[in-house]
Amino acid sequence: MSEPDVRVDMLIVGAGPAGLFGAYYAGFRGMSVALMDSLPEPGGQISAMYPEKVIYDVAGFPAIRGRDLVKNLVEQADTFSPRYLLDEQAAELTHEHEDGGVAGTIVVTSTAGLRVAAKAVVITGGLGTFTPRPIPVGREYLGRGLVYFVPSLAIYEGKDVLIVGGGDSAFDWAVSLEGVARSITMVHRRDKFRAHEHTVAKVTASDTEILTFHEVREVHGDDEIERVVLENAKTGEVRELAVQGIVAALGFTADLGPLTRWGLTIDKRHIVVDTRMWTGVERIFAAGDITEYTGKVRLIATGFGEVATAVNNAAPVIDPAAKVFPGHSSDVA
Numbered sequence: 001m002s003e004p005d006v007r008v009d010m011l012i013v014g015a016g017p018a019g020l021f022g023a024y025y026a027g028f029r030g031m032s033v034a035l036m037d038s039l040p041e042p043g044g045q046i047s048a049m050y051p052e053k054v055i056y057d058v059a060g061f062p063a064i065r066g067r068d069l070v071k072n073l074v075e076q077a078d079t080f081s082p083r084y085l086l087d088e089q090a091a092e093l094t095h096e097h098e099d100g101g102v103a104g105t106i107v108v109t110s111t112a113g114l115r116v117a118a119k120a121v122v123i124t125g126g127l128g129t130f131t132p133r134p135i136p137v138g139r140e141y142l143g144r145g146l147v148y149f150v151p152s153l154a155i156y157e158g159k160d161v162l163i164v165g166g167g168d169s170a171f172d173w174a175v176s177l178e179g180v181a182r183s184i185t186m187v188h189r190r191d192k193f194r195a196h197e198h199t200v201a202k203v204t205a206s207d208t209e210i211l212t213f214h215e216v217r218e219v220h221g222d223d224e225i226e227r228v229v230l231e232n233a234k235t236g237e238v239r240e241l242a243v244q245g246i247v248a249a250l251g252f253t254a255d256l257g258p259l260t261r262w263g264l265t266i267d268k269r270h271i272v273v274d275t276r277m278w279t280g281v282e283r284i285f286a287a288g289d290i291t292e293y294t295g296k297v298r299l300i301a302t303g304f305g306e307v308a309t310a311v312n313n314a315a316p317v318i319d320p321a322a323k324v325f326p327g328h329s330s331d332v333a
């Protein structure tokens, strides 16, 4: 077999909050580490779904915006210069000794063919790979005015924005864009919303125009989006609207996909682990939302603890002379 593209002590699959903190811990333990994620930016669910929301239950932060928590985690991990392999979905896993290679090495190959060799793998894959539910029309404008993830509020300054959807994300974006965008219009094909009452009330009372029973029929624009045609599905009435941005907040599907073929014990879309966060498969650990055990609580706070446990238990697997307990970071200069 040819030499892998990347060789590290530890590969972390999933650059959400658990994976990012794991990268810090692996570095603290003296390991070289790579973080692979199918999304183009780190932060997992936080970056994808709620970067502008304030989180109140992360220890040590009475209140922190999602985006800021991710920035801090990246900064903390950067102490040890992890290698980011973004836009790469981990697909295949082989134990190298199975095909005559170096014993004790795992090789993970991404969907795009990138091969990463590691002495241990920690899976922090959360819900799995996210795929946004596509907007029925105008998909060709992706990156030219159409987004499924809002990369930054600033790009909507002074623009007319259309938000499609009636769930939490749609209403959260309407709240966040208020005062940033020139105008906000929301379309939803029903008159019932799947969002917190409080947020719905806030948006209803704002300048945002909410069009229920409406659907997007056409999207136009030479290069970037310029206007849309909306139809009232009840009355058939059609109206045109000038917009420069569409936020399609129709939800995501999440799928463990290739991870289910790695010989792990899967319990309803989660990986079963023991108290060491070991999956039962040689050199593979897991942490964060993706794990399952009696009493599991899926929160950022628990993911942080679990990934510290996983990385520290992987340390003696990588180097038999290493101890599980890392010592105190406060004792290290």
Ligand SMILES: Cc1cc2nc3c(=O)[nH]c(=O)nc-3n(C[C@H](O)[C@H](O)[C@H](O)COP(=O)(O)OP(=O)(O)OC[C@H]3O[C@@H](n4cnc5c(N)ncnc54)[C@H](O)[C@@H]3O)c2cc1C
Pocket: 013, 014, 015, 016, 017, 018, 019, 036, 037, 038, 039, 043, 044, 045, 046, 049, 050, 054, 055, 056, 057, 088, 089, 090, 091, 124, 125, 126, 127, 128, 129, 130, 168, 256, 258, 259, 287, 288, 289, 290, 298, 299, 300, 301, 303
């Ligand atoms: C709207 C909302 C609000 C929330 N508010 C809070 C809150 O206030 N407090 C709180 O504690 N929790 C909150 N949560 C939950 C919290 O976001 C999750 O518990 C947390 O993100 C889990 O972190 P994680 O690192 O385990 O996984 P995730 O954040 O899900 O990250 C997993 C990453 O793995 C990647 N991945 C998956 N499979 C692969 C693969 N095969 N190859 C490569 N990459 C892969 C994914 O792309 C993703 O980036 C909220 C969740 C949502 C949706």
